[in-house]
Structure formats: structure tokens, C-alpha cells
Amino acid sequence: MDFIKLIASDMDHTLLTEKGELPPNFNHYILELDKLGIDFVIASGRPLYTLEMIFSQTKHKMSFICDNGSIISYKGEIIFKSLLNPTDYQSMIQFVENTTDGIAILCGLDSAFLSEDNRIYENYLRTFYSKITFVKDMKKLAVSADKFTVYFPNKNSKEYYQRIFKPQYEKDFSVTVGDTIWIDIMNSGINKGKAMQLLAKQLELNAAQMMAFGDTYNDIEMLQTVKYSYIVKNANPDMKKHAHYITDTNDNFGVLKVIDKVIQSYTNR
Secondary structure, X not given: OOOOOEEEXXXXXHHOOOOOOOOOOHHHHHHHHHHOOOEEEEEOOOOHHHHHHHXXXXXXXXXXXXXXXXXXXXXXXXXXXXXXXXXXXXXXXXXXXXXXXXXXXXXXXXXXXXXXXXXXXXXXXXXXXXXXXXXXXXXXXXXXXXXXXXXXXXOOHHHHHHHHHHHHHXXXXXXXXXXXXEEEEEEOOOOXXXXXXXXXXXXXXXXXXXXXXXXXXXXXXXXXXXXXXXXXXXXXXXXXXXXXXXXXXXXXXXHHHHHHHHHHHHHOO
């Protein structure tokens, strides 16, 4: 593995434990990889401002694929962004409010926007959106936003995706499901895999020099982009066909176990 130059990992249920915690001494791994000339990438549905807060001590030695690929930040510099048309996301907000039991979230570049009526979910949602702005009427928003998200407190996102969102939006947008509680809508062609391809082009890397870790559906394109594709043991069972390898669970720090092998392969050259 001494030819790996880029390692990307999903956050929830992959790198993070089920308690939502980073593995112990994680900053040490980032610094070690940086010394070896290996880029580490967090590939997440979370926004850039939240990820930079979580990784405040090492953010300038890392890259971030944010909002499922709508924003790419390479060591402190945004190198790609794809913004939604306000007319489109205003229509999506109305659709969600009128036809689902989901909570509409507009993912602005500097804050997430929610209706005042949904303040009861604030404490939970701040885990993912460290900056939240509540507004009276979501449909009147006209801000720079790169993703539209629906949060399903009743854990029925998969059913809504198959029954409503896929036929309604998949022709014109990228639509993906995260766990049982999220549906994300981005501009057409936007996903973690496309972001990995853009990063690879920027860094002049090929698939054999890249490794990625994931657990669920919004990781599929990312795993398909790299040669060394891993899922954690706790991944959705459907994901086995999309990865070449399986590592230990997130609670047993499966991602770090593989990263350890990469670091050892460099030091034992």
C-alpha cells in the first residue's frame, strides 16, 4: 500500500463511532499521513463550516468533500462548488412541506436554514449543522445554497425516496439517501464520486492511488471511483457489492486499522 496518495472516508457510521465520536488520537493519524505526502479527505453530507469546526486543529492539512460533493475544499481552499438555482430549491421546499412529513433544510454556504416551526429539532440537527438560521417562510429564501436536504424524524427516508423523490427529482438532480433519516438533493451529476474524480485530476492521481471508506448509499459513487474501496462491517448489507474490501466496524475503528497498514507500508519500505 505504499503507493496510496489519497484516502477518503465518510463520517457517520464509518469514521465516527455510534456515539458520534472520532477515533482516539485521530489528529495524530492526520499529521502522520501528511508527513508521508498522503492526502486525507473527509467525504460527508455535512457542510464545510461544520467539518472545519470538528477538525479545527488539522483542517489545513486535510481536504473536505462537503454536502455530498457540492463543495470541495483542498487544504483550506475551495476548489469547486455547485450552487442550486433559488427557483428550484423554493419549489423543493414547497413540495416537502405540502406532501411529506419531512423537515426541509436549505444548506446555505454559511448556514443551514429551517422554518421557525421546526425549532424542536434544533439540538439534534446542530450535530450536523453547527450554524442554523430559523426563518418564518422558507419559500421566500434566496441565498447561495449548494444542497437541499430533507430530515425524516420518523426514519422513513428510504420509503419516501422510492415512492416520491426518485420519480420527482432524479431526472434533473442528484438525489441520494443517507441512513434512514436523510434525503439530499444536489445539482445533476454531483456526488462524492464526482468530487473524488475532480480531486484526483487536481492532484494528478489515478484510481490505484486512492482508497475510500463508506457505509451507505451516498458513498456508492465514491467507492466505485477508487481501486481500494472499503465498507465497514456495520455497513448497510446492500453495500457489499459496491466495495472490494471490508474492514472492522466503526466502533472498533475499522478505518484506522487500514490506515495503520498504509502508514506501516510506507515506514517499512
